[in-house]
Structure formats: structure tokens, C-alpha cells
Amino acid sequence: xxxxxxxxxxxxxxxxxxxxxxxxxxxxxxxxxxxxxxxxxxxxxxxxxxxxxxxxxxxxxxxxxxxxxxxxxxxxxxxxxxxxxxxxxxxxxxxxxxxxxxxxxxxxxxxxxxxxxxxxxxxxxxxxxxxxxxxxxxxxxxxxxxxxxxxxxxxxxxxxxxxxxxxxxxxxxxxxxxxxxxxxxxxxxxxxxxxxxxxxxxxxxxxxxxxxxxxxxxxxxxxxxxxxxxxxxxxxxxxxxxxxxx
Numbered sequence: 001x002x003x004x005x006x007x008x009x010x011x012x013x014x015x016x017x018x019x020x021x022x023x024x025x026x027x028x029x030x031x032x033x034x035x036x037x038x039x040x041x042x043x044x045x046x047x048x049x050x051x052x053x054x055x056x057x058x059x060x061x062x063x064x065x066x067x068x069x070x071x072x073x074x075x076x077x078x079x080x081x082x083x084x085x086x087x088x089x090x091x092x093x094x095x096x097x098x099x100x101x102x103x104x105x106x107x108x109x110x111x112x113x114x115x116x117x118x119x120x121x122x123x124x125x126x127x128x129x130x131x132x133x134x135x136x137x138x139x140x141x142x143x144x145x146x147x148x149x150x151x152x153x154x155x156x157x158x159x160x161x162x163x164x165x166x167x168x169x170x171x172x173x174x175x176x177x178x179x180x181x182x183x184x185x186x187x188x189x190x191x192x193x194x195x196x197x198x199x200x201x202x203x204x205x206x207x208x209x210x211x212x213x214x215x216x217x218x219x220x221x222x223x224x225x226x227x228x229x230x231x232x233x234x235x236x237x238x239x240x241x242x243x244x245x246x
Contacts, residue, residue: 022051022062022140024147038084041071042093045152049144051135063131065144068093069152072106073121082106082121096125096160099211108157112208117219118157124149126161142203149216159216161205163196 024047031040049062070093072082083106086097100123102109108118126148131141153159197207197214204221205214 020051020053020060020135020138022049022135022143024049024065024144026148026151036078036080038075038080039089041075041078041080041085042089043069043071045069045148047144047148049131049140051140060135061132062135062140063129063144065129065148066127067148067152068125068127069156070096070123070125071155072101072123076106076121092127093125095162096123096213099208099213100158100160112158112215115208116158116215116217118217119219120155120157122156124153124156124159126159145203149218149221153216153218153221156218159205159218161200161214162212163200163205163214164193164212 026045026047028043028045030043045067047065047067049064050059051062052059068090070085072085075085076082082097082101083103085093086101087094100109100112101107107121108116112118126145129141129144149159200214203216205216207214
């Protein structure tokens with residue numbers, strides 16, 4: 001299944017000073033067998049971001065965003081425990097499940113409920129995002145995140161991510177070509193993490209203590225009740241082990 005959604009964002013490239021019109025195309029895979037299994041409630045989402053200029057036929061790859069929709073609530077309705085879903089499919093999902101969910105009830109932990117107004121138990125995870133260097137600073141990334149949440153987040157109680165610069169992930173550290181393509185700022189790890197977490201905080205994601213996880217409350221998204229910039233749930237921002245979002 002593919003879903004197209006224009007980002008409605010336009011900007012000017014540094015090279016040509018021309019308006020560009022970016023769009024994102026999502027691909028989602030789902031099985032069609034009749035009997036539900038636990039994997040049917042975990043959906044991998046890939047959003048390919050492209051941009052066109054005013055010149056006909058001139059389309060460029062901008063980057064991508066990867067996400068996971070985990071339907072904990074829907075799984076329980078079909079008799080599948082959140083433990084099977086959270087701990088038996090993907091190590092990345094297991095980390096969120098252990099930190100956010102009560103292992104006995106399958107619902108949000110009490111401390112999470114105290115801080116957020118999450119109504120449902122479904123979780124959208126923003127796994128990874130990469131934007132081509134020539135399109136950075138044009139708000140393509142923030143709009144792509146916003147559109148992803150628009151489409152896949154309304155059924156969720158929370159949206160989660162774990163900001164960690166791609167250049168410090170094992171995949172990029174071992175791949176010199178990918179690292180050169182990324183053209184990451186030449187700063188140390190702690191400074192890169194601090195800046196990236198500040199970026200995601202501006203998008204409405206706030207840290208859950210010292211876990212490294214950042215959460216967006218769908219019930220408060222864009223409302224006056226959402227946390228003010230600079231407000232956190234605790235904890236220093238540097239020196240944390242983590243992965244994924246850049």
C-alpha cells in the first residue's frame with residue numbers, strides 16, 4: 001500500500017534560488033492471511049521524500065523517514081498480549097515497551113500516565129530520518145515528521161523517538177561512503193546529541209527522564225497544554241546510550 005501526501009512546503013535551494021515543492025510517499029506492508037498473529041500489529045513505515053523545482057521533470061531525492069506503528073491496543077482486542085508484541089518481535093520496540101508499559105497490565109506505566117494524557121495504547125515510533133545536505137535548513141524534515149504523525153499518529157496515545165546522530169551509529173561509522181554522503185557537522189558526540197535533542201524538542205517531543213526517549217502526547221499535540229520549550233521531565237541530555245533518529 002502506498003500513500004502520497006504533499007508536504008505543502010516550499011523553499012529555496014542555496015545553489016539555484018528556485019522554489020522547490022517537496023512531497024513524501026509512504027509505503028506500508030500488511031499481511032492478508034485470515035488468522036492474526038503478533039507481527040500483524042507491528043507495521044514498518046518508509047516515507048520517501050522527493051522535491052521538484054519549477055522546471056518540469058526536475059525531481060531530486062531529498063531523504064527518507066522510517067517509522068513503526070505498534071498497535072498494542074488492537075492486539076489486545078484480538079487476544080494477543082502486549083508482552084508478545086513488545087518483547088518478541090523487534091529489539092528496538094522492546095526497549096520502548098519495557099520503559100513505557102506496565103509489564104503486568106499491558107497499559108502505560110503509572111509515571112507515564114501521570115505526565116501524559118495518552119488515551120490509547122498504540123505507539124508510533126519515529127525510527128530514523130535523513131535529509132540530504134542541500135535541502136537542510138528548509139524545514140523539509142520537520143514537515144515530513146508532521147505529515148507522518150498526521151497520517152499514522154491519530155490512533156496512538158504517544159509518539160516516541162530516541163534522538164541520536166546518524167554519524168555515531170554503527171551502520172554509518174562502518175560505511176565511509178554513507179558517512180561522506182551524510183556530511184554531518186564536525187562536532188563531538190555530546191554536542192551533536194544536545195543539538196539533535198533540542199531539534200526534536202522544538203517539534204514537541206520531550207525527554208522521559210534520563211532514558212534517552214522523547215515523547216509527543218497526541219492528546220496535547222499543538223495545544224496550549226503542551227509543554228513549553230525548555231521544560232523537560234528531568235535529566236541531563238548528554239552521555240546517554242541511544243540510537244536512531246537524526
